[in-house]
Amino acid sequence: MTKIETFRVPPRWLFLRVETSDGLVGWGEPVLEGRAATVEAAVHELAPQVMGSDASRIEDTWQRLTRSGFYRHGPVLNSAIAGYDQALWDIAGKRLGVPVHDLLGGAVRDRVRTYSWVGGDDPAGVREHIQARLDQGFTAVKMNASGALRHIDSPAAITDVVDRARAARETLGDSGDFALDFHGRVSPAMAHRLLPLLEELMPMWVEEPVVPELSAEHLPRLVERSSIPIATGERAFSRWDFKPLLEAGIAVAQPDISHAGGISETRRIAAMAETYGAGLAPHCPLGPIALASCLQVDLVSPNTVIQESSLGIHYNEGWDLLDYLVDTSPFDVREGHIDRLTGPGLGVEIDEAEVRKAAAHGHEWATPTWNHADGSLAEW
Template identity: 65%
Template sequence: MKITGIETFLVAPRWLFLKVSTDEGVSGWGEPVVEGRAETVRAAVHELADLVVGQDPLRIEDHWQVLRRGGFYRGGPVLSSALSGYDHALWDIAGKVRGVPVHELLGGPVRDRVRVYSWVGGDRPVDVHEAVSARVEAGFTAVKMNVSGEMNAIATPREADAVLARARQAREALGPDRDLAIDFHGRVSPAMARRLVRMLEEVQPMFVEEPVVPEVQGDVLASVVSASTVPIATGERLYSRWDFKPVLDAGVAVVQPDPSHAGGISELRRIAALAEVYGASLAPHCPLGPISLAASLQVAFVTPNFLIQEQSAGMHYHGGVEPEYLVDASVFRFTDGFVGRPTGPGLGIEVDEAVVRRAAEVGHAWRSPVWRHEDGGFAEW
């Protein structure tokens, strides 16, 4: 079997899909994308095609090594995301050739279903109690939310109190038997992060995510971790096991590699194993499309230290429209806050190629928002 070609599809709302074809008619799908830089990743995917076309798709680890290390300049969000898409697609092909889901090739499941959470509140959270209550009604047992918009380096007492008030609203709607995850989205300075995580202890978050930007690691991140009893999570903007070691050394409780950014299924497995050495849990970042979610779930089912799975249904980035790119989306049916184990071969999904091709004729030009403070200076989104 040989890889004969690759195709990429830019599809709404902000996704990029990859199809890897072979001479035996078996194809695999991946989702290589950086949100807001989809065209750049697309160029990288095609640039890397010379390294895989004509090769045996079943040599997955060898391809991973060559795609990561085959250039003098390595890593970073763009190249790692391009690699991730290829890794998804090659595992998809391997499962289809053998007639089993990817998690069977990775050692078999360690659980029967995977817990998922739902996003609420949007970028600038409003109507928190109502939004959380709706997710509870839908059967979810955990939600995640931002608790602020722009945040000054040293916030006023009113701004800090507003963060706590939103978290209290969410906790009230959830009650004591469900979980609340809080995302700082890197908007908060280390000084304010230390203050806010202590304030938030009363609502007992499952974790506080990305309290500071990923550039801030080492002793500074460790100071945030040690400032309170709230578990700290991070990792959506880290791209390899080498990136994760310093944050694990700092004491984070939860790692959040993204299957579309951090080297795909192969590297997520290794990051999870590294986290296990530190007693940390895996909660993959996944606000993207169905291929990325399918890849993430294959890892979730074989990872002993897995905690919970992010998914993008109903997410504010969709603009109220839920695109359907699968022949049968019931594989992602959420029941009582869980999703069942996929049993189909490969990634366990069937991409509706005709729908994808039509959507790609329109494409998208999604960009990350650029925020500013009241004085006109740049603000972290």
């Protein structure tokens, strides 16, 4: 590796360009939403460890970036490492003229089911938004279950959550799917109250029913007491973070390929989840490089359930998933699926001129701060 560049591009992403001595270019997406500048600094801080090294030694690079520092893992470092890892797999595939999934053992499926978001942070207009997704070719969606909730909220707030889920089920019918993201906004007490009320509507899963720091104590109880599949993992950053979640009995593991160490570590998490009977549904409300990386892992993982896409998500104002691609067709959605990527490397061609132009604009996206009516901080 001879040259490394980062590009902070709207709406809230960070791209990494890695170039080799023989002119091959690989792309990665090392970003943590709301902490793009911090991860960008980490990418450049790690650069001396990779400059001049052999780009083909992907696992050795991953091990050195992960283990050579005394302080390891966590969202910032693992996101920075993820970008390098994605870029090196991209280079490896381009060098051999094959997609990354061929290097990972070959595809076990011809297409990957995908879903997109509806409803926004404080969800509204669910029926209309779902219909728009159906018209785009999706057969599954995900939405936040609620806005901010108090530790023990009112019957009206509970009814709003259930009514919103019912609207989703009625719009999708029995052949479509919706997932409810509790987003860590729901206290354990409210999660125990809500899950039984949602069972008859059969959501595909309930996501992050409690904040990660309460998972060890409460996830096993929630799993035992509800027939609704529990999904979580976007705030778990390594296979070691996933071990207690899988032991708790989650049904779906959701590593984020731009936070959890890239393609290499996400592939290991997927295999680990398989040994626990858990499915894989990578978290990806991000850009095209992250989505392409996810799809490469999805294609080789027998336990893949479905893949998240940020197309049209409420954060993508002004710029969207497809805007940085030379050819958008690899991400076409047909009958709720994206076909197997066949191009070399990650399978997509990044429009470098558009990336450089957008990076001049940049972004300063920050996680929203919410407050309850009494002024106290609310979980976003």
